[in-house]
Amino acid sequence: MCATPTRDIEATSAQAEALREAGAALVRVAVDSARDAKALAEIRQRTGAALVVDLQEHFRLAEQVAPYVDKLRYNPGHLHHHAREQSMRDKVAYLADVAGSHDCALRIGVNCGSVAPEYEKRFPGDSIGAMVSCALDHCQLLDDLGFQNYLVSLKDSDPGSVVEGNRRFASERPEVPLHLGVTEAGLLPDGEIKTRIAFEQLIPHGIGDTIRVSLTLPNERKHEEVRIGHAILEDIAHGRFRSVPDFAGGLNIISCPSCSRVENTRFVELAEQVRELASFAKDQNLTIAVMGCRVNGPGETDDADLGLWCGPRVVNLKRGTQKLGSFGYDAVLEQLRVELDRLIEERGGAAR
Ligand code: SF4
Secondary structure, eight states: OOOTTTTTTHHHHHHHEEEETTTTEEEEEEEOOOOOOHHHHHHHHHHOOEEEEEEESSSGHHHHHHGGEEEEEEEEEHHHHHTTTSSSHHHHHHHHHHHHHTOEEEEEEEEEEGOOOOHHHHSTTTTHHHHHHHHHHHHHHHHHOOOEEEEEEEEEHHHHHHHHHHHHHHHTTTTTTTEEOTTTTTSTTTHHHHEEEEEEEHHHGGGSSEEEBBOOOOOGGTTHHHHHHHHHHHHTTTTEEEOOOOTSSSSSEEEEOTTTOOOTTHHHHHHHHHHHHHHGTTTSOEEEEEEEEETTHHHHHSSSSSSEOOOOOEEEEETTEEEEEEEETTTTHHHHHHHHHHHHHHHTOOOO
């Protein structure tokens, strides 16, 4: 996935090429505005990479984007919140129509952290059930519309949820192609290990058709995601399985892979500083989430014990869903330490 601002044609074309040269069969670009869509037309000319665009917040841009890409991804959870006056069926029909006119595939990209509220209500306490049900419903919508060129992804930052969600979905619709990934897997080496855990438990069972490795890396190292993805596939193909660490307990730091929506490049450094600062609490059963932007940051940090999401000049700190305040990039670490100590003390300081 390109993490450069899409409107920066030079940088995004270069990154798409670097990913392609590293072995990426498909490169994802984010498009959030008409300006990004215009830049995409030029990027298309400058790279030989097959391109996919994520229509997260602006599904109506599909018309401007589709002529230049091979695939469009939509998130049903985000689609729910836009054009509320239209039925979901109509919105999906629009996307299928645009994709069909330009011979684009569609990816129904469901994330555990952003499932539409109706599914959360129908599956209280079962976020995996909500995610799978949502994906199945959208497959049915596309089936009913006669659109066949689609695939599904079911992602979460917890590899166990990725495994469970994809297994459940595959048992219901084994013929639908699946794109696998652990979202916000975070920094190396944990990010690679979490991804391995998920892939090792799915791919040997015939589940998964394409993969994505999602790591928090600076732009100049972004192509390492591709190298690591190939290495994991190679190891699985040759039966080389690694020991599986238990991510169900102890300190868990999740951080997004960054993308063009990052507005302050200090994000990656911040994620590393958070990991270093929190290392004293490695035995605590806690999750800290570090997200790169204000688009997904507020929602994707809700499930963490402590969450940080980055704005252009400040970092927002949360405890669960409660916002604690905004702090400068240097000051936020001190505040995080205060909140971490408080949380551990409230829990009796018991290390798992
Ligand atoms: S949280 Fe924001 S910056 Fe990070 S990958 Fe998601 S959209 Fe991009």
